[in-house]
Amino acid sequence: MTQRQGPADPAAPMVAVEEVRRSFGSGPRAVHALRGVSLEIPRGELTALKGRSGSGKTTLLNLVGGLDRPSGGRIVLDGTDLGDLDEDGRLALRRDRIGFVFQSFGLIPILTAAENVGVPLRMRRAPVAEREERVRTLLALVGLAGHADQRPGELSGGQQQRVAVARALANEPSLIIADEPTGQLDSETGRSVMELLRAVVRSEGVTVLVATHDQNLMEVADRVVELADGRIVGERRPAAAAR
Numbered sequence: 001m002t003q004r005q006g007p008a009d010p011a012a013p014m015v016a017v018e019e020v021r022r023s024f025g026s027g028p029r030a031v032h033a034l035r036g037v038s039l040e041i042p043r044g045e046l047t048a049l050k051g052r053s054g055s056g057k058t059t060l061l062n063l064v065g066g067l068d069r070p071s072g073g074r075i076v077l078d079g080t081d082l083g084d085l086d087e088d089g090r091l092a093l094r095r096d097r098i099g100f101v102f103q104s105f106g107l108i109p110i111l112t113a114a115e116n117v118g119v120p121l122r123m124r125r126a127p128v129a130e131r132e133e134r135v136r137t138l139l140a141l142v143g144l145a146g147h148a149d150q151r152p153g154e155l156s157g158g159q160q161q162r163v164a165v166a167r168a169l170a171n172e173p174s175l176i177i178a179d180e181p182t183g184q185l186d187s188e189t190g191r192s193v194m195e196l197l198r199a200v201v202r203s204e205g206v207t208v209l210v211a212t213h214d215q216n217l218m219e220v221a222d223r224v225v226e227l228a229d230g231r232i233v234g235e236r237r238p239a240a241a242a243r
C-alpha cells in the first residue's frame with residue numbers, strides 16, 4: 001500500500017473543517033461561497049450536506065477533497081493539514097485516501113466495469129494479481145459480479161453508479177466524497193444506491209460525506225448538516241440512523 005501521510009489518531013474526527021471561507025473573485029462582485037464553516041466529520045459515519053442550490057455544498061466538498069483551496073481557515077483530513085500540501089501532495093492525497101462519486105458517474109466509456117474499478121489500483125501500480133482480486137471483491141460487494149466485462153454504455157444508471165462506488169472504494173480510502181450521487185437516478189434506483197452507500201459505511205468502516213437534495217438519502221444518514229448562503233444553519237441526526 002501507499003505510504004500514508006500524517007499520524008491518524010483514531011479518536012480524532014476523520015475531517016475537521018475550521019472556520020473555512022472560500023470566495024471567488026474580489027471587490028464588490030466577489031462571491032462568498034463559504035463564510036466561515038466549522039464542521040467535524042466523525043469516522044465511520046455517513047454525513048449528508050443539504051442546502052439550496054448555491055448554498056456552498058459543492059464548494060465545501062471540493063475543499064475537503066483537496067480539489068480546491070480555501071481563502072481562509074483550515075481543513076485537517078485524517079491527521080493531514082491540507083494547507084501543508086503542495087499540488088503533488090494534494091494529488092497523492094486524492095489518489096490514496098479519498099474516493100470520489102459524482103452525479104454523472106464519471107466512468108471511462110471504453111473500459112469495462114472491472115477495468116473502471118481497477119483504475120485507481122493501476123494508478124498506484126498495485127500488482128496485477130492483487131488488483132484482479134480486489135476488483136472481483138468490489139464488484140461482488142456492489143452486486144455486480146456478473147457484469148465485470150460490460151462497458152458503462154451497456155449498464156443501467158444505477159449499475160454505473162454502483163461501479164463508481166466500487167471504484168471509489170478501490171484504494172481503501174479514508175473518506176468517500178459523493179456529490180449528488182442519486183441526482184441522475186429515478187427514486188427507486190437512487191434508493192438502492194443510497195442503501196449501498198449505507199452498507200459500505202457499515203461493512204468497510206469507511207467515512208462518507210455526501211451532498212444531496214435527496215430526502216431518502218438524508219434519512220439514512222447518521223447526520224444531516226444544512227448549509228445556507230455559505231454558513232451552517234442546522235444539524236440533525238435522523239431517527240433512522242439510530243441503529
Ligand SMILES: Nc1ncnc2c1ncn2[C@@H]1O[C@H](COP(=O)(O)OP(=O)(O)OP(=O)(O)O)[C@@H](O)[C@H]1O
Pocket residue numbers: 024025031032033051052053054055056057058059060
Ligand atoms: N469557480 C467558481 N467561480 C465563481 N463562483 C463560483 C465558483 N464555484 C462556485 N461558485 C459560486 O459559489 C456559490 C456556491 O456554489 P456551490 O456550487 O458550492 O453550491 P451548491 O450548494 O453545491 O449548489 P448545487 O446544489 O446547485 O450544486 C454559488 O453562488 C456559485 O455560483
